[in-house]
Amino acid sequence: xxxxxxxxxxGSAEVGGPANGTTRPxxxxxxxxxxxxxxxxxxxxxxxxxxxxSVRCARGKNASDMPxxxxxxxxxxxxxxxSCTLLGxxxxxxxxxxNKSYTGSVLKTWKTQKSKKGKTAVIQNPTTRxxxxxxxxxxxxxxxxLLLSMxxxxxxxxxxxHTISPFMNKFFPANFPxxxxxxxxxxxxxxxxxxxxxxxxxxxxLVCLGLSSVVGVxxxxxxxxxxxxxxxxxxxxxxxxxxxxxxxxxxxxxLGGLFIYDVFWxxxxxxxxxxxxxxxxPIKLVFPQDLLEKGLEADNFAMLGLGDIVIPGIFIxxxxxxxxxxxxxxxxxxxxxxxxxxxxxxxxxxxxxxxxHAQPALLYLVPACIGFPVLVALAKGEVTEMFSYEESNPKDxxxxxxxxxxxxxxxxxxxxxxxx
Numbered sequence: 258x259x260x261x262x263x264x265x266x267x268g269s270a271e272v273g274g275p276a277n278g279t280t281r282p283x284x285x286x287x288x289x290x291x292x293x294x295x296x297x298x299x300x301x302x303x304x305x306x307x308x309x310x311s312v313r314c315a316r317g318k319n320a321s322d323m324p325x326x327x328x329x330x331x332x333x334x335x336x337x338x339x340s341c342t343l344l345g346x347x348x349x350x351x352x353x354x355x356n357k358s359y360t361g362s363v364l365k366t367w368k369t370q371k372s373k374k375g376k377t378a379v380i381q382n383p384t385t386r387x388x389x390x391x392x393x394x395x396x397x398x399x400x401x402x403l404l405l406s407m408x409x410x411x412x413x414x415x416x417x418x419h420t421i422s423p424f425m426n427k428f429f430p431a432n433f434p435x436x437x438x439x440x441x442x443x444x445x446x447x448x449x450x451x452x453x454x455x456x457x458x459x460x461x462x463l464v465c466l467g468l469s470s471v472v473g474v475x476x477x478x479x480x481x482x483x484x485x486x487x488x489x490x491x492x493x494x495x496x497x498x499x500x501x502x503x504x505x506x507x508x509x510x511x512l513g514g515l516f517i518y519d520v521f522w523x524x525x526x527x528x529x530x531x532x533x534x535x536x537x538x539p540i541k542l543v544f545p546q547d548l549l550e551k552g553l554e555a556d557n558f559a560m561l562g563l564g565d566i567v568i569p570g571i572f573i574x575x576x577x578x579x580x581x582x583x584x585x586x587x588x589x590x591x592x593x594x595x596x597x598x599x600x601x602x603x604x605x606x607x608x609x610x611x612x613x614h615a616q617p618a619l620l621y622l623v624p625a626c627i628g629f630p631v632l633v634a635l636a637k638g639e640v641t642e643m644f645s646y647e648e649s650n651p652k653d654x655x656x657x658x659x660x661x662x663x664x665x666x667x668x669x670x671x672x673x674x675x676x677x
Contacts, residue, residue: 284546284557292546292559293606299542300566300602301595303490307497308574308591310423314498315578315648324501326648327571332502332511336518347528350535402537406480409538410473413488417469418462420491425465435460480537482558488539493563497570504647505579508572512623515568519617530615533562542566565618569598569626576630579646583639590630590643601625 284292314324327335429435442454476484502508522529533541541562545555577591601622609616634640 285549288546288549289559289610291548292544293610295544296542296559296561297599297602297606299486299490299544300493300561301599303493303497303566304570304573304598305595307494307570308577310494310498311501311571311574312578312581315501324499326501326503327507327511328503329507329510332507333514335511336514339515340518340522343522343528343532346532346536350532405536405538406477409488410477413476413491413539414466414469414473416491416495417472417487418466420494421469422462422465425468426461429461429464433461476539481553482543482545482555483553485539486542486544489542489563492539493542493566493570496563496567497574500567500571501648502571502575505575505644508575509627512568512572512619512627515564516619516623519564519619523615523617529617533560561618565602565622568619569594569601569622572626573598575648578648579643582646583642589633589637593633594626594630597625597629598622600629 311324437457437459440454440456440458441452444451444453472484472487475481476488502511519529541560543558543560545551545558547555547557573591573594576594577588580588580590601624602618604625605616605618605621608621630643631640634643
């Protein structure tokens with residue numbers, strides 16, 4: 258959803274900062290370079306490792322790790338749904354919290370009247386306060402962000418646990434008492450029984466869940482940027498791993514639609530940047546430009562939306578699986594698209610730094626990530642193979658049946674040839 262790369266505070270007044278109107282000193286060139294380089298590196302990690310894990314995920318038999326396949330219909334609807342969600346969040350923040358200074362002035366006026374006339378004085382203009390009591394006192398922005406924080410606290414713990422589980426398994430001793438568990442929820446009975454949740458896990462997963470909970474509590478209490486990034490990286494890696502495009506055409510539809518979405522909401526309006534700054538949730542990666550001056554307590558951030566990682570990432574992961582399907586022991590299209598992503602994001606950072614304005618990163622990433630692999634396919638004469646490559650949905654019974662029938666047919670043909 259949030260898909261803008263921005264540098265909101267460089268040399269400008271801090272959003273939500275000191276009330277005296279002071280401005281931040283411009284960031285040093287070293288601090289800016291460190292922030293941009295770190296954002297680029299953090300974006301590459303979940304794409305690279307998420308793509309590798311997506312291959313194992315597609316081959317896996319564990320129902321809890323089955324990927325969610327995006328069809329062309331899903332891809333066409335996604336920009337519309339994302340636009341409605343983004344606009345809804347924007348209107349919510351603007352209608353309920355149109356201006357913090359205005360909210361403060363309303364309350365300040367009431368308090369001043371109260372202090373001048375004593376504790377038992379009648380308020381001169383009770384309508385002003387009563388009209389604003391509902392949005393400002395019951396559904397305050399702090400309460401809404403607290404609710405969102407609790408939601409992402411749970412999601413973040415689960416995502417981070419799933420992310421670190423393969424790495425942590427290497428550190429457990431061979432004699433570690435590991436027990437298997439299964440969480441199963443079904444609906445109906447007999448032949449009509451349908452699985453709602455079927456999640457398999459073990460004791461090692463529970464240990465990872467405990468470690469992830471420590472990060473979750475840290476994020477919930479401090480909202481520290483490192484905890485935010487740990488959750489953001491986990492969300493990104495899980496998205497690249499578990500969201501699969503069924504073919505290259507679907508990927509082009511999705512990236513093309515979000516290309517228009519990103520350009521419109523960043524250049525055409527201030528909606529994207531406003532929501533990104535108001536929405537206190539790990540939906541973006543941040544890195545301080547004043548880290549060298551203030552250390553871990555730095556607060557002058559450049560940010561990158563997770564959409565700029567996950568959306569191109571699932572397309573790059575698809576090309577890796579296409580490479581493997583060619584059975585040529587080369588990953589040409591994966592490396593090409595990965596290099597295209599580096600080029601596109603680097604160009605985004607360069608343009609943003611030159612014009613000092615938030616940039617829709619997909620404006621540069623989409624042409625690069627689609628154009629470079631297509632040019633390589635043209636040069637190798639594999640355009641037809643690329644666009645005819647198809648992945649079935651492992652959760653779709655019909656697709657699974659067709660795949661099984663195809664496998665049986667190929668097996669029978671092989672047996673017939675042997676008999677001849």
